[in-house]
Amino acid sequence: MTTGTLITVAPTGAESAKTEVPALPVTLDELLLTAKECEALGASVIHVHIRDDEARPTLDQGRLRATVAALRESTDLIVQLSTGGAVTDPEGHRLAVLDAQPDMASCTMGTVNFGDDVFLNRWEFIVDLHTRMQERGIVPEYEIFDLGHLTALRRLLDRYGLPHGGHVHVDFVMGVPGGMPGTTATLVAAQQMLRDLPEGTTFSATGIGRSSIPVMLASLSAGGHLRVGMEDTVTYAKGRPVESNMQLVARAVGFAQLAQRPPLNTTQARELLGL
Numbered sequence: 001m002t003t004g005t006l007i008t009v010a011p012t013g014a015e016s017a018k019t020e021v022p023a024l025p026v027t028l029d030e031l032l033l034t035a036k037e038c039e040a041l042g043a044s045v046i047h048v049h050i051r052d053d054e055a056r057p058t059l060d061q062g063r064l065r066a067t068v069a070a071l072r073e074s075t076d077l078i079v080q081l082s083t084g085g086a087v088t089d090p091e092g093h094r095l096a097v098l099d100a101q102p103d104m105a106s107c108t109m110g111t112v113n114f115g116d117d118v119f120l121n122r123w124e125f126i127v128d129l130h131t132r133m134q135e136r137g138i139v140p141e142y143e144i145f146d147l148g149h150l151t152a153l154r155r156l157l158d159r160y161g162l163p164h165g166g167h168v169h170v171d172f173v174m175g176v177p178g179g180m181p182g183t184t185a186t187l188v189a190a191q192q193m194l195r196d197l198p199e200g201t202t203f204s205a206t207g208i209g210r211s212s213i214p215v216m217l218a219s220l221s222a223g224g225h226l227r228v229g230m231e232d233t234v235t236y237a238k239g240r241p242v243e244s245n246m247q248l249v250a251r252a253v254g255f256a257q258l259a260q261r262p263p264l265n266t267t268q269a270r271e272l273l274g275l
């Protein structure tokens with residue numbers, strides 16, 4: 001059954017420097033403004049990484065809690081905190097993200113080369129994230145950077161049970177140098193593998209950099225949902241830097257409407273995700 005489109009905005013990430021990408025929202029005020037405007041355009045989920053006073057990625061507990069509270073106060077968006085952090089963040093700090101009690105949190109399903117770095121996600125760490133989210137009533141979004149991560153997810157659910165709320169939602173993060181490519185063929189292959197997961201499993205897709213548009217179009221045509229934002233894409237078109245997250249959300253909303261799968265509002269998104 002075709003549904004409307006869940007649109008997630010990932011406005012900041014941990015990889016781009018404010019000095020190189022001045023439009024990146026790094027302060028709480030910038031994040032809140034972005035969140036409100038993206039919600040008005042049609043986003044229903046916000047995937048959050050925060051920065052410190054020098055605009056460096058941080059997992060500071062006080063800032064995380066203040067960010068969750070402020071987003072709840074100013075928007076109706078589903079607040080999803082990143083437990084991926086930056087590639088340099090230790091596991092303990094990444095697990096402690098859950099103490100900020102977001103609605104959702106990311107849970108990456110395996111280790112992946114990440115450009116010149118390694119994004120480390122050991123099995124025991126994944127199990128810790130999954131089971132702590134079950135205990136705390138936090139809904140995971142399973143991040144899939146490579147096809148084998150779906151096999152790991154099947155194993156995780158078989159051994160440790162369904163996530164809180166009972167619904168499984170994954171995000172295909174495609175086009176990371178070291179992970180699966182951002183192509184239609186790969187998206188279809190990943191979607192086929194969802195057959196091994198619980199019935200009703202839903203997926204979003206994210207194309208990094210220049211794979212953003214092909215992945216968006218492939219996901220819409222395959223019945224999937226969308227994640228866009230400056231975490232993943234800082235070039236709007238050849239030679240044109242992204243001006244704002246709103247520009248990317250507006251483009252995604254336009255594509256979703258053309259596909260006759262208009263954006264889900266936040267209430268519909270909560271229903272879809274089992275929140």
Ligand code: KMH
Nearest residue numbers: 014082084085086087106
């Ligand atoms: N920043 C990357 C190392 C997530 O948010 O869960 C990991 C990442 C995934 O962005």
Ligand code: ZN
Nearest residue numbers: 013082084231
């Ligand atoms: Zn992230």
